[in-house]
Amino acid sequence: MDLSALSLPQLFQLEKDLAREIEKRKVTDKQNLIVELQNLAAAKGFSLNEVLGLEAAKKGAKKAAVAGKAQFRNPADANQTWSGRGRKPQWALDWIASGKSIDDLRI
Known part of the structure; x- marks a missing residue:
C-alpha cells in the first residue's frame, strides 16, 4: 500500500480508522479465543473457570467482616x-x- 499519495488529512483519517479496526479485532479475537478455550477445556472434562482456578476462588472467597461484639x-x-x-x-x-x-x- 503506497501511502505517499495520501494527503495529511487522509493519513489522519486512516490512522483513526486503523485504531478503530484494531480495537474491534482485539475484542472479536478475544471472544473467539475464549470460545476456543472453553471448547478445549470441555473436551478434557473441565470448565474454563475450573482450569483458570476461578471456581475455587469463588468457593474460598472471604465473607464480609462481621462487626465485633461491643466491649x-x-x-x-x-x-x-x-x-x-x-x-x-x-x-x-x-x-x-x-x-x-x-x-x-x-x-
Missing part, C-alpha cells in the same frame, strides 16, 4: 457502644481526655 459503652448514652477495634469514637476520646481510664467504660 465499651458510653456512660452518657447506653445506645453508643464500641467494639474496641478501629478508630475510637469521639465519646471515648473525650472520656480519655478528661483523665479517666478507658477500662472504666468496659462492659
Whole structure:
C-alpha cells in the first residue's frame, strides 16, 4: 500500500480508522479465543473457570467482616457502644481526655 499519495488529512483519517479496526479485532479475537478455550477445556472434562482456578476462588472467597461484639459503652448514652477495634469514637476520646481510664467504660 503506497501511502505517499495520501494527503495529511487522509493519513489522519486512516490512522483513526486503523485504531478503530484494531480495537474491534482485539475484542472479536478475544471472544473467539475464549470460545476456543472453553471448547478445549470441555473436551478434557473441565470448565474454563475450573482450569483458570476461578471456581475455587469463588468457593474460598472471604465473607464480609462481621462487626465485633461491643466491649465499651458510653456512660452518657447506653445506645453508643464500641467494639474496641478501629478508630475510637469521639465519646471515648473525650472520656480519655478528661483523665479517666478507658477500662472504666468496659462492659
